[in-house]
Amino acid sequence: MSGPSKRDLRHAARARRARLAVELRGRDGGAGVAEAAEAIAETVLRFVPDGGRVAVYESLPDEPPTGRLVERLLESGHEVIVPVVLDDFSLEWRYAVRGTVGDQGTVTRRQGPPDASERSGWLGVDALAGCDLVVTPGLTVDRHGTRLGQGGGCYDRALAHRDPAAPVVTLLHEGEASELDLPLDEHDQPVDAYVTTTGRLVRLR
């Protein structure tokens, strides 16, 4: 017998995320998000090699925050790349700029061909091949490392290019890991660990 579909699981996970994000924003007199951003940065920084290149996403308001992580990686001399979504749901990559956070542009497909100046800053759809660590978004992850994302398949496509030696880490709100095994399709790329908004690291593989 088959369990719930990815679509149903995604729907439930989005509702849970909205609740957890409200709770986080209200925590500690409004300092909850900044504390989570610091906790995530602290934990992730521990497993980045000196001077390494790291792929990070630019977080939207309900997502585990990545702004502080990007800031601290840049401060400590790492290279940070962030995704641009192309119209076929593949990901292009560009260097992160200090102080940027995600806006709708981060998750809206890039329509039409880029102009020359835009394209000149792009690093290629295979840019994950040159990264030492990949930090992905995700709605939930199970104990085997199966990840459920927003449903574009963007990260499954992108992760196919990664260096197999580079860990893949998903950021989750505390309480979002899946106790049940998630559906696994052939194209699904497993993740090695997740880090939560309290800075907790869980290795899966």
Ligand SMILES: Nc1nc2c(c(=O)[nH]1)N(C=O)[C@@H](CNc1ccc(C(=O)N[C@@H](CCC(=O)O)C(=O)O)cc1)CN2
């Ligand atoms: N902050 C952040 N950045 C991220 C992701 C993410 O989950 N979080 N992504 C994780 O994968 C990628 C973007 N994922 C996407 C997944 C689906 C659609 C999509 O279906 N877009 C529809 C419009 C949807 C709408 O408007 O509601 C479309 O373009 O037709 C676009 C991007 C890359 N960047």
Ligand SMILES: Nc1ncnc2c1ncn2[C@@H]1O[C@H](COP(=O)(O)OP(=O)(O)OP(=O)(O)O)[C@@H](O)[C@H]1O
């Ligand atoms: N490597 C790939 N090549 C072509 N299509 C793919 C690839 N990976 C995934 N897809 C397609 O993308 C769609 C969404 O996949 P899935 O539901 O697993 O997304 P997701 O992992 O939740 O999203 P995301 O990776 O963007 O976070 C599916 O229709 C799938 O067939």
